[in-house]
Amino acid sequence: MSNEAEDPTARDGDVTRREFLEVTSAALVVGAVTSVAAAPQDRRPPGAPVRPRTTIRVTVNGTAQRLDVDDHWTLAELLRDHLRLTGTKLGCERGECGACTVLxxxxxxxxxxxxxxxxxGRSVMTVEGLARGNTLDPLQEAFMTHDAPQCGFCTSGQLMSAKALLNRNPTPTPQDVRAALAGNLCRCANYNRIVEAVMAASTRAGAGRASGGAE
Ligand code: FES
Ligand code: FES
Incomplete structure (x- = not known):
């Protein structure tokens, strides 16, 4: 066999009209079968771009939900734009500021x-899930008492990181608090008061546990 047969461009000039029609006809048949098979799930308007979707089961602030989500949606988009949980803020939108922190x-x-x-299959908690009815979480009360929010844009993210810290370490040191909140930037630079607030909330949480209160 000569090398010519292995060159994909070598026979261009030799393809007969009959060969061309046979190949393209076969391709058209395959294409028709594929589009018919996909039709029942394809509810896009004609010409609309493909939007791959996934059905998920997720618990949001204690409520189990079954949701159809676009595969490209971020969790922040789902929460803010589709579940209307706008307490989660968007600052940098690239994993640097921590304003969008949820658990x-x-x-x-x-x-x-x-x-x-x-x-x-997971459980998501946003800042809206902290309060119990009209009763604020001790962290939220401490943030108010200690003037931790200034403009307030970073506050929900700070609260959620602090919540995670107190869940795993109810009696942190100020150093523990600074380390746990290192990924939450505050452009008002109110860091000292934020740390004071978290420490105050941890003291209250510890007192509640010592007296047999709910965690
Ligand atoms: S908005 Fe997510 S880290 Fe800044
Ligand atoms: S209170 Fe303004 S960014 Fe933190």
Whole structure:
């Protein structure tokens, strides 16, 4: 066999009209079968771009939900734009400022950098999930008492990182608090008061546990 047969461009000039029609006809048949098979799930308007979606089961602030999400949605988009939980803020939208921090299975996560589809089977807590009815979380009360919010844009993210800290360490040191909140930037630079507030909340939480109160 000559090398000519292995060159994909070598026979261009030799393809007969019959060969060309046979190949293209086969391709058209395959294309028709594929589009018919996909039709029942394709509800896009004609010409609309493909939007791959995933059905997830996620618990948000204690409520189990079944949601259809676009595969490209971030968790922040799902929360803010589709579930109307706008307490989660967007600052940098690239995993640097911490304004969008929420808890996933008690671990702080940047919602701007986490896909909504990844929360399937998980539990998400946002700042809206901190209060119990009209009763604020001790952290929220301490933030108010200690003037921790200034403009307030970073506050929900600070609260969620602090919540995760107190869940795993109810009696942190100020150094523990600074380390836990290192990923939450405050452009008002109110860091000292934020640390004071978290320390105050931890003291109250510790007192509640010592007297048999709910955690
Ligand atoms: S908005 Fe998510 S880290 Fe800044
Ligand atoms: S209170 Fe303004 S950014 Fe933190």
């Amino acid at each position: 996933i299975d008690d671990t702080p996560v940047y919602a701007c950098s986490y896909l909504a589809a990844w929360t399937d």
